[in-house]
Amino acid sequence: MPTLTIDNRPVTVPDGTKVITAAEQLGIMIPRFCYHPALGSVGACRVCAVGFKEGPIKGVEMSCMVDAQEGMVVATDDPDAVDLRKHVIELLMLHHPHDCPVCDEGGHCLLQDMTISGGHGRRRYAGAKRTHLDQDLGPLVQHEMNRCIQCYRCSRFYQQFCGYRDLGVTGIGTRVYFGRSEPGTLESPFSGNLTDICPTGVYTDKPSRFYGRRWDYERAPSVCIHCSLGCSLTVSARYRKAVRHEARFNAQVNGHFICDRGRYAYAYASQPERPRDALIAGRPATLAQAATQMSERLAAIEKGTGPDGIALMGSARSSLETQALLARLHSEKGWRTPCFSADDAATRVVSSALNTLNATNTIALTEIEGADTVLLVGADPIGEAPMLALALRQAQRDGSRIITVDPRPVTLPCAHDHIAVSGDDLATAVAHLIIGALEPSREIALDADQQDRFKTLKQETRDIPAAAELRAIGHALTTAWRPAFVCGTTVPDPDVPPLMGLLQALVQTSCMWSGLFFPLPGANTFGAHCLGGSDALFEPLLAAVEAGQVKALVVVENDLFSEYPDQQRLAAALESLELLVVMDCVPSAITARADIFLPTQTIYEAGGHYLNNEGRLQVATPVIAGGLSIMDTGGGNHPPREFREDIPGGTPRPAWQYVAGLATGETDPPDVKPLLDEALTAGVADGERVSLPSASREWPSIERIGAGPEGDAGGLTLIESAATFGSEPLAAFSTVLAELTPLFGVTVHSETAQRLGWRAGDRIVIPDSAPALEVVVTLDDRAAPGVLLVPRRIGIDRTALRRYMAHLLAE
Amino acid sequence: MLRPRGAFFERTIEPLELHVSEALIEKLKNEIAAVEHPRELAVDVMMALQDHHGYLSDAARDQAAELLGMSALEVDELATFYTFIFREPVGRYVIHVCDSLICWMAGEENIVDHLRQQLQIDFGQTTADGLFTLLPVCCIGYCDRAPAILVNRRVHGPLTNSRLDELLQKYRAEAAEKPGSNV
Numbered sequence: 002m003p004t005l006t007i008d009n010r011p012v013t014v015p016d017g018t019k020v021i022t023a024a025e026q027l028g029i030m031i032p033r034f035c036y037h038p039a040l041g042s043v044g045a046c047r048v049c050a051v052g053f054k055e056g057p058i059k060g061v062e063m064s065c066m067v068d069a070q071e072g073m074v075v076a077t078d079d080p081d082a083v084d085l086r087k088h089v090i091e092l093l094m095l096h097h098p099h100d101c102p103v104c105d106e107g108g109h110c111l112l113q114d115m116t117i118s119g120g121h122g123r124r125r126y127a128g129a130k131r132t133h134l135d136q137d138l139g140p141l142v143q144h145e146m147n148r149c150i151q152c153y154r155c156s157r158f159y160q161q162f163c164g165y166r167d168l169g170v171t172g173i174g175t176r177v178y179f180g181r182s183e184p185g186t187l188e189s190p191f192s193g194n195l196t197d198i199c200p201t202g203v204y205t206d207k208p209s210r211f212y213g214r215r216w217d218y219e220r221a222p223s224v225c226i227h228c229s230l231g232c233s234l235t236v237s238a239r240y241r242k243a244v245r246h247e248a249r250f251n252a253q254v255n256g257h258f259i260c261d262r263g264r265y266a267y268a269y270a271s272q273p274e275r276p277r278d279a280l281i282a283g284r285p286a287t288l289a290q291a292a293t294q295m296s297e298r299l300a301a302i303e304k305g306t307g308p309d310g311i312a313l314m315g316s317a318r319s320s321l322e323t324q325a326l327l328a329r330l331h332s333e334k335g336w337r338t339p340c341f342s343a344d345d346a347a348t349r350v351v352s353s354a355l356n357t358l359n360a361t362n363t364i365a366l367t368e369i370e371g372a373d374t375v376l377l378v379g380a381d382p383i384g385e386a387p388m389l390a391l392a393l394r395q396a397q398r399d400g401s402r403i404i405t406v407d408p409r410p411v412t413l414p415c416a417h418d419h420i421a422v423s424g425d426d427l428a429t430a431v432a433h434l435i436i437g438a439l440e441p442s443r444e445i446a447l448d449a450d451q452q453d454r455f456k457t458l459k460q461e462t463r464d465i466p467a468a469a470e471l472r473a474i475g476h477a478l479t480t481a482w483r484p485a486f487v488c489g490t491t492v493p494d495p496d497v498p499p500l501m502g503l504l505q506a507l508v509q510t511s512c513m514w515s516g517l518f519f520p521l522p523g524a525n526t527f528g529a530h531c532l533g534g535s536d537a538l539f540e541p542l543l544a545a546v547e548a549g550q551v552k553a554l555v556v557v558e559n560d561l562f563s564e565y566p567d568q569q570r571l572a573a574a575l576e577s578l579e580l581l582v583v584m585d586c587v588p589s590a591i592t593a594r595a596d597i598f599l600p601t602q603t604i605y606e607a608g609g610h611y612l613n614n615e616g617r618l619q620v621a622t623p624v625i626a627g628g629l630s631i632m633d634t635g636g637g638n639h640p641p642r643e644f645r646e647d648i649p650g651g652t653p654r655p656a657w658q659y660v661a662g663l664a665t666g667e668t669d670p671p672d673v674k675p676l677l678d679e680a681l682t683a684g685v686a687d688g689e690r691v692s693l694p695s696a697s698r699e700w701p702s703i704e705r706i707g708a709g710p711e712g713d714a715g716g717l718t719l720i721e722s723a724a725t726f727g728s729e730p731l732a733a734f735s736t737v738l739a740e741l742t743p744l745f746g747v748t749v750h751s752e753t754a755q756r757l758g759w760r761a762g763d764r765i766v767i768p769d770s771a772p773a774l775e776v777v778v779t780l781d782d783r784a785a786p787g788v789l790l791v792p793r794r795i796g797i798d799r800t801a802l803r804r805y806m807a808h809l810l811a812e
Numbered sequence: 813m814l815r816p817r818g819a820f821f822e823r824t825i826e827p828l829e830l831h832v833s834e835a836l837i838e839k840l841k842n843e844i845a846a847v848e849h850p851r852e853l854a855v856d857v858m859m860a861l862q863d864h865h866g867y868l869s870d871a872a873r874d875q876a877a878e879l880l881g882m883s884a885l886e887v888d889e890l891a892t893f894y895t896f897i898f899r900e901p902v903g904r905y906v907i908h909v910c911d912s913l914i915c916w917m918a919g920e921e922n923i924v925d926h927l928r929q930q931l932q933i934d935f936g937q938t939t940a941d942g943l944f945t946l947l948p949v950c951c952i953g954y955c956d957r958a959p960a961i962l963v964n965r966r967v968h969g970p971l972t973n974s975r976l977d978e979l980l981q982k983y984r985a986e987a988a989e990k991p992g993s994n995v
Contacts, residue, residue, distance in 0.1 A: 166883035171892040178892075182873075182884040 005056070005073035020064040020075055021049050031077055032086060032115050034093075034152040034200045036065040039257045040162060046152050047089045048115060052079020061085055083120070090119040093150040096130045096175070097201070104148065106202030109215040112150060113201075131175045138168075139186030140737040141193050141261060143207040146178060154198045155179050164394045164414030165189035179203065186741065189414075190387050190725045193264040197248055197257075208265060208737050209237070209244040221622040222249055224611050225263035226318055226524035226604055227732045228386045228723075230366055231613030232259045236605060241648075242271040242630040243605045253365040253688075254613065260387035261741070262725055266732035270603040271630055274588045277650040280598040288599070288652055292662055295597050298580050299663065302553045308335035310552045312542050315341045316559035317523020318731060319656060320609025320621075321532075323557060324525065325676040326660040328532040333664050337551070340537040341529035343564035343571075347522045348538060350490045354498035354519045355530045362505060363615050363690065364485060364516030370395040372485035374478060376434070377405045379427050379497060380489035383412060384723045384792070386520040386614070389487070390414055396485075404474055406430050406467075408492065408720060409790050410748065410783035418474075420467045421750075421785040424718055427493045430471050431500040432462040437475020438504065444479045444511035478504070479511050487518045490526075492722055520614050522723075527612035531691065532676070539565065546574045553580040555663075557656050558601060560589035560795075563730055566721075568800040584656050587734060600653040602627050607655035610673045616691040618674075627651050717753065717787050719806045721799075724792035733795035745797060746777035748790040754780050757809065770801035832864050832875070840879055850880045854890050858897050867898040895949055896965070903938040903945035905983050908962040912951035918958035918970065926973045930980060943987055944980075 004013040007024050014023045019042055021031050034046035042065040051064045056073035061082045064075070076082070094116060101107040116122075133146035156169045156179055167188045172178045181187070195204035218237035225232040225246070232255035237245035246267055248259040269275070279291035286294075302310050313336055315327045327339040342348050369375060369392040382389035394415040397403050403417035408424045411417075422430045436459055439445055447455060465471075478484050488501040502517060509515050521527060543565075545551040554575070565571045568590075575581055575594055583595035586603045601607075606627035611619050629650030631640040657671060727733055727742035749759065759765075763778040774797055784790060789806055840857055844850045857879055861872040868876070868891055877887045891897045895908070909915075909924055924935075927946055931939050938945045952967065954960040960969030968979055 167885050169885050169889050171885075171888050173893050176892070182888045 003069050003071040003073070005069050005071070005075065007075045008077055014069050016068075018069045020051065020067045020069050020073070023069045024051075024064065024075070024077065029077060031064050032119065033065060034111065034115070034150060035154060037154055037158075037198060037257075040154060040157050040198075042066055043153065043157070046093070046150070048086055048093075048119070050082045050085045050089070052076040052082045054079070087120045090116055090121045091125070094121060094124065095126050096147070097150060098130065098147045099124070100148070104145070104202040105143070105205040105210055106148075106199075107214065110202060111200035112148075115200075133178055136180045136184040138181065138184070138192070138204075140740045141207055141265060142187060142195055143205045143210055144180060145202055145205070146180065148202045149177075149179060150201060151177050152200055153179075154200065155195050155204060158194065158198055159189060159192075161398070162394070163189050163191045163391060165191075168192075168195075190261045190383065191258060191391060193261045194248065194258045206245055208268075212244050213237075213239040218245070219625055221624040223604065223608075223621040223624065224524075224613075224619045225255075225259060225266075226611060226621075227263045227266045227729045228388075229521035229524060229526055229614035230254060230386045230388050231524065231611055231617065231619050232263055232388055233619070234259065234263065236267070236624045238605060238625040240630045240632045241625050241628045242632060243267040243603075243624060253367055253617065255388050256367055256370075258388070258391065260391075260725070262387060262729060262732050262738065265735050265737050266729070267605070268736060269587050269731045269734035270605050271633075272587075272734055273633065275586065276588055276592060276598065276600050277629070277652055278600060279652065280595065282596060283593075288654065291597050291599055292659065295582055295599070295659075296663060298597070299553055299555075299582075302579055303334075303336075306550070306552050309337060309550065311336040312545070312551045312554050313337060313339035314343075314539075314542075314554060314556040314559055314561065315339045315529065316557065317341055317521075317526040317529055319525060319558045320604070320607065320611060321525065321528045321618075321673040321676075322607075322609050322655070322657040322671050323660060324528050324532050325671055325673050326657045326664060327557060329671075329676070330660055330664040337542065337545075338533065338537040340539050340542050341559075342522070342526070343539040343559070343561045344522065345538045345540050347491050349495045350493060350498065351521055351526055351530060352536070353495040354488065354490050354521075355527065357498045357502035358517060358519065358616070360690075362502065362509075362515075362517050364518050365615055365617070365690075366392050366518070368516065369393065369485050369487075369518060370399070372396050372401055372483045373399075374402045374481040374484040375404070375487060376474070376478065376484065377403070377407070377411070377487040378431055378489070378501060379407055379424075379491075379493035380405075380487050380520055381407065381409055381411050381492075381722060382487075382520070383414075384725055384728070385489060385491065387725055389518075389520060393417075402477075402481075406434075406471070407489075408718075408785040408788045409722060410781040419783055420470055420474075421783060422465065422467055422471075423785040423787055424492055424720055425494070426465045426785075428496040428500055429463050429465050430467065431497055431504060432458060433465070433468050433471035434475035434478070435500065435504050435507065436462065437472030438479050438507055439475075440472065441476065445507055446510070475504075478508050481508070481515075482513050484508055484512055484515045485518060486515065487520070490519055490521050492720060518615065524613075525611045527614060527616050528610075531612065531616075543571070543574050546578060549577070552578060553582070554578055555582040555584075555660075556591060556595075557584045557660065558586065560585070560587070560591050560730060562590035563795050566799050566803055568798070584659050586653065587731065589730075599659050601656040601659070602653045606653070607657075609655075612691060618687055618689060618691055620687050627653050717789055717810045719789045719791065719803065719810065721791050721793050724794070727795065728793040730795055742794075744777050745774065745792070745794055746779050748779045748781050748784055749788065750784045750786040751780045751782055752786045753784075753788070754778065765805075767798070767801050767805045769804075770798040772796075772798065774798050774802060776802070832861065832872075836860065836864065837879070844879060851882065854880055854882065854887065855894065855897075858887070858891055858894075862897060867901050873899075895947070901938075904943050904987060905963050906945045906947065906965075908947050908949035908952070908965075910950070910952050910954070910958070910960050910962075911948045914951075914955035915959040920959045922973070923959050923961065923971055923976065926976055930977070943984065 002013050010027050012023050012027050024031050031049045033049045035043050044063045044066040049064045050061050053059055053062055054074040054076055057070050135144045135146055138144050159168045165188055168181050170179050196206045218239050220237050223234045223236045225234050233249035233251035235247045235249045236243050246264045250257055278285045279288045281291055313327050315324050331338050390413055393403050397415035405411040405417055406420045406422050486501050486505045488498050505515055505517050562568050580596050582597045583592050584599040584601050586601045604621050605624045608621045608623040628648030634640045726738045759778045761780045765776045767774040844853050857876045858868055862868045865872050873887050874884055877884045931944050933939055933946050935946055935948055954967050957969035959971050
């Protein structure tokens with residue numbers, strides 16, 4: 002822990018800290034272009050020069066290349082260093098175009114700031130500048146190579162940090178060019194970060210191009226709700242339109258970056274189709290009319306059927322406020338327990354997964370970067386939680402071994418061992434891992450009771466093709482120092498997460514550190530679980546609707562049709578209701594069927610609290626007052642000269658307010674913390690992780706592990722799982738992301754394809770599908786044989802797809 | 813790295829098609845298999861394919877990428893870094909003029925002016941008859957023969973204008989004798 006002096010102020014930093022980082026701790030921002038905390042030092046741009054006055058190093062040196070050492074005295078305002086920086090900036094500016102007025106980076110450009118602060122206010126160079134041709138890099142990132150100052154941040158980020166190989170640096174000398182081999186859409190699902198890390202305007206945000214300057218935007222800290230990781234965002238909005246998500250540094254969750262799904266998902270909030278008015282039987286009404294009618298009709302139904310005749314449906318994308326008020330509505334009125342997902346299979350896994358987590362075994366996303374072995378079972382990071390893939394990449398770069406056990410051909414931007422295991426065998430696979438960890442091991446001691454249980458486990462665990470390999474990995478886990486255990490919650494069955502918990506608990510005894518990480522299906526699935534939602538399943542609710550026990554259904558921010566697979570059955574059940582109330586901020590199949598519709602605010606307007614997949618309580622601040630954008634009302638010209646007291650299209654209210662109106666009538670946002678306190682054991686604070694009641698460390702039931710898959714062992718199974726683009730209900734409205742969404746396809750092992758008579762590239766037209774659905778066949782021998790893998794896709798006819806696949810499975 | 817002149821000078825270039833012999837591909841595959849990191853041989857593979865085609869066409873780059881297990885961009889990153897790998901078609905005789913210190917002191921500028929005048933091209937250009945491409949190169953280590961140039965990687969120097977004329981004449985005659993240009 003050396004202590005050094007920077008600009009006459011002492012600072013003590015850990016060994017190995019660079020001087021540039023040490024200065025940051027004093028609030029001194031030494032100029033930099035190539036240095037980035039996530040990418041490290043390369044000493045290429047020469048602009049972070051400082052003067053070393055006393056100590057082991059003397060003279061002008063690059064502060065990003067020098068480790069802080071005891072007794073150093075550093076002056077950032079050393080005349081030689083200041084002079085050097087000034088000239089370096091002048092050099093970098095030689096070829097930089099004077100196009101700041103038409104450059105989107107202008108206003109938040111590091112080069113602009115450095116040029117001014119470095120004292121190079123006027124150009125002396127009057128010669129010709131080198132120019133480059135720009136490339137079309139796809140719908141997300143705008144390329145403008147002439148502005149480049151060769152800091153190499155983009156190629157280092159793209160290739161080294163993210164592990165993608167289609168953008169880099171070509172040429173030499175003044176011909177140095179950052180781009181692709183050929184123009185074309187960037188392959189990395191993290192490409193949007195280029196716009197954040199480029200210190201000037203070579204890469205700028207394409208969808209929001211020419212929309213405003215940094216200072217024009219209303220900006221507020223927010224949380225990404227497009228997967229369960231809950232990355233920190235800064236949202237920019239202008240003219241009542243959220244138009245940009247930027248990564249906001251969060252040391253525990255996302256670090257410096259976010260994925261493209263999160264970055265470009267905002268379009269749903271300002272789409273022209275967004276429902277902004279209350280509707281009664283499909284006709285526009287005022288909010289008051291709709292709300293009154295809702296209360297009256299619900300009261301009337303309650304009178305007839307009792308409180309059991311009214312059911313509540315929430316969602317994993319609602320804020321904790323909304324979820325909490327739904328829970329309160331249930332407790333105050335006695336209406337049915339709110340259900341937060343129509344996907345019962347996932348709800349069961351989530352429930353068993355979150356009951357496995359406790360205060361000591363949960364780890365944060367960035368902690369995975371420090372693991373030396375990461376075991377993923379039934380988890381596909383790139384599809385389900387993209388930033389997890391980036392964390393795995395960092396672990397792997399540091400020498401970590403990554404192992405995926407999955408029926409899907411999981412791809413990661415880093416080297417990993419993949420073991421294909423069919424979905425039904427995942428629990429058995431983890432059992433083999435446990436056996437491998439315990440069998441010849443001297444590291445893990447078992448007591449007599451555990452010995453017995455282990456014996457039973459060994460006897461009852463079926464043999465599967467990958468058993469030997471899995472046992473070897475299980476054994477290797479006992480020699481790891483820092484193993485992390487990741488388990489998905491959509492593909493595995495509910496037995497898997499507790500088994501992973503057991504494996505982690507056993508391995509914990511032989512290592513320094515270990516933990517569990519469970520990506521969840523939705524942004525606030527954890528919240529729904531905390532508020533008691535995991536017990537209420539959708540299937541019984543639907544049955545009660547069909548049986549006529551439930552006469553009214555209140556659906557809050559959930560398009561049941563995209564979650565529930567049998568769309569026809571769902572439609573018939575909804576048809577039989579006396580009253581269907583829908584509250585949402587996006588148009589959907591269920592919105593159109595509502596008897597009463599209430600428009601809700603988005604996260605940009607209402608803000609709210611969210612619990613991410615590890616239970617971290619995070620806050621989204623409201624960014625804008627809701628309403629139609631004047632970019633739209635004006636149609637490109639001056640907005641209508643019409644005087645009114647309200648904002649056009651500003652009707653929507655936060656969903657919790659409508660729910661509160663039914664329960665207690667309160668109008669202030671509820672304080673979620675006491676509500677959470679009731680549900681949880683420990684207190685909660687913003688940014689901190691909530692603690693679930695400590696889970697038992699019992700050995701889970703192993704009856705099913707021995708049972709083997711239901712039905713024919715050689716049968717086929719259909720797996721629908723999240724893809725990077727097209728699966729998340731809100732991001733699916735983004736037109737730029739739609740461009741990146743691949744054709745809908747089914748992936749199978751070549752053996753399976755042979756059985757079905759499919760060839761790669763075949764197009765299968767799904768009969769009786771509306772809208773007509775075509776499925777492209779892809780072969781991948783890394784998939785488990787017998788698995789038909791399709792992405793979850795919003796807006797496709799899943800009923801027809803499943804019918805067709807079921808017919809295949811039956812044959 | 814000086815290599816014997818390849819047979820490509822006598823062959824017509826068809827940039828869009830690959831007529832690389834099976835034997836060459838097999839040889840490259842074996843060489844790649846023998847090293848720990850295929851990347852080590854990136855330059856050798858690019859050179860081999862370039863010797864075959866006269867330049868590293870897009871198709872040749874893609875083939876190099878496939879052989880080496882690299883992305884097209886990763887091959888391009890290397891290809892565009894090196895002076896002796898050409899990503900565009902070049903003339904039958906590639907003239908590299910050394911523009912480093914010793915040659916400059918010994919009159920490199922005169923050599924360049926004379927070549928420009930005689931060939932009616934500037935750096936980076938190829939003569940209309942497809943015979944000569946003129947390129948600058950940094951120090952080639954023939955300071956003892958300054959001012960020096962390379963023609964198809966063979967060194968010539970010390971040079972005067974008259975010696976240059978003889979040299980150009982010699983190559984023109986050779987080309988006339990053995991036709992088969994690569995334009």
